[in-house]
Amino acid sequence: MTPLLRASRAVNSSKCLRLLPNIGLIPPRIPHIDGHFCSSHGFGTDSRSHSRDTAIDLSLYPPERIRNFSIIAHVDHGKSTLADRLLELTGTIKKGHGQPQYLDKLQVERERGITVKAQTATMFFNHPTPGHSLDPNESHTYLLNLIDTPGHVDFSYEVSRSLAACQGALLVVDAAQGVQAQTVANFYLAFESDLTIIPVINKIDQPTADPDRVKAQLKSMFDLDPDHTLLTSAKTGQGLEHVLPAVIERIPSPPGRSNSPLRMLLLDSYYDEYKGVICHVAVVDGVLRKGDKISSAATGQSYEILDVGIMHPELRPTGILLTGQVGYVVSGMRSTKEARIGDTLYQNKSIVEPLP
Numbered sequence: 001m002t003p004l005l006r007a008s009r010a011v012n013s014s015k016c017l018r019l020l021p022n023i024g025l026i027p028p029r030i031p032h033i034d035g036h037f038c039s040s041h042g043f044g045t046d047s048r049s050h051s052r053d054t055a056i057d058l059s060l061y062p063p064e065r066i067r068n069f070s071i072i073a074h075v076d077h078g079k080s081t082l083a084d085r086l087l088e089l090t091g092t093i094k095k096g097h098g099q100p101q102y103l104d105k106l107q108v109e110r111e112r113g114i115t116v117k118a119q120t121a122t123m124f125f126n127h128p129t130p131g132h133s134l135d136p137n138e139s140h141t142y143l144l145n146l147i148d149t150p151g152h153v154d155f156s157y158e159v160s161r162s163l164a165a166c167q168g169a170l171l172v173v174d175a176a177q178g179v180q181a182q183t184v185a186n187f188y189l190a191f192e193s194d195l196t197i198i199p200v201i202n203k204i205d206q207p208t209a210d211p212d213r214v215k216a217q218l219k220s221m222f223d224l225d226p227d228h229t230l231l232t233s234a235k236t237g238q239g240l241e242h243v244l245p246a247v248i249e250r251i252p253s254p255p256g257r258s259n260s261p262l263r264m265l266l267l268d269s270y271y272d273e274y275k276g277v278i279c280h281v282a283v284v285d286g287v288l289r290k291g292d293k294i295s296s297a298a299t300g301q302s303y304e305i306l307d308v309g310i311m312h313p314e315l316r317p318t319g320i321l322l323t324g325q326v327g328y329v330v331s332g333m334r335s336t337k338e339a340r341i342g343d344t345l346y347q348n349k350s351i352v353e354p355l356p
Helices: 003-018 079-089 107-112 153-163 181-192 211-222 240-250
Strands: 066-073 120-128 139-147 168-174 196-202 263-272 276-285 293-296 302-304 307-310 326-330 344-347
Touching: 066 079, 066 153, 066 181, 066 240, 079 120, 079 139, 079 168, 079 240, 120 240, 120 326, 139 240, 153 181, 168 181, 168 211, 168 240, 181 196, 181 211, 196 211, 196 240
Parallel strands: 066 139, 066 168, 168 196
Antiparallel strands: 120 139, 263 276, 263 344, 276 326, 293 302, 293 344, 307 326
8 A cells, every 4th residue: 555545544534533523532332223222342442443334323313302402500610520421421422531521622611611612412311201101111212412501701692502502401500609690691591592491509529518508599599499409419420310311301302393494503613624614503494414405594605515413423424414403514614704603504495484
């Protein structure tokens, strides 16, 4: 093999990883198309040669088996650490691998301990179907999209457009500090977006923790039922086993219509040196397939979908996104200036009502 050919293959093998920079590289437990989990035994710690070998049938995840949620909190109340633990709990990343605050990618986020940009991660979780089964032992695999949000007051727009793609939110409050200013601001952003809010009192392992006082605060300020409040420690793992079941049971599924014309909300974008602009999108209505031609409601420009998939480290591009699903698209955009956050993307030559 010539040196040029070897270099070419090395570049091509790295492309699949560059598509998903916000997600871990350690192989998780991947659901087969029958919905059951399989072990990642046999995969190496480097998934470069394996991630494109794993496929999943997204048609097995209709809207009723999808949950889109965010985590909102005041600065330093443990939001990013909780996100890490949920990714580990679902096998999306390996415990103890890589840097903490896994969804925080910007240098300022790691230096200051705050989340500036929203990130997205797809998880799979096996859980009994709430209200749909007479057999309590019957369960299904759910597709959960965690759409991370900033915690700092200066990034309220980042919070609002992330919440626009969600149906629910985990409201995380420090068990010692209680409700803070940004807790209030984020609660009302979620409340005005008509999201289901699940209160989570975090850091209950701290010596100064007073969860009963914080429960009373949440009740008096937001009328949140103390009996529905989750008590957790993202640091020790205490109480985390109740978080994702609560997400599935309390947060409604996406309300979109599969048989309607395609409408997608553009959540975020970044530039990749090999693929160009990568857009994070939430499919509100319809179906998106590789090869489709889409248009931007904001600019009127048209693009062809070159690649599409969900935000998971071990799954190759799925080639399709269905109603209610969140993922990425490669459309040939040359600059992130073309990807306007909050834009509505739709099927070329169709007529749709732009999303709010």
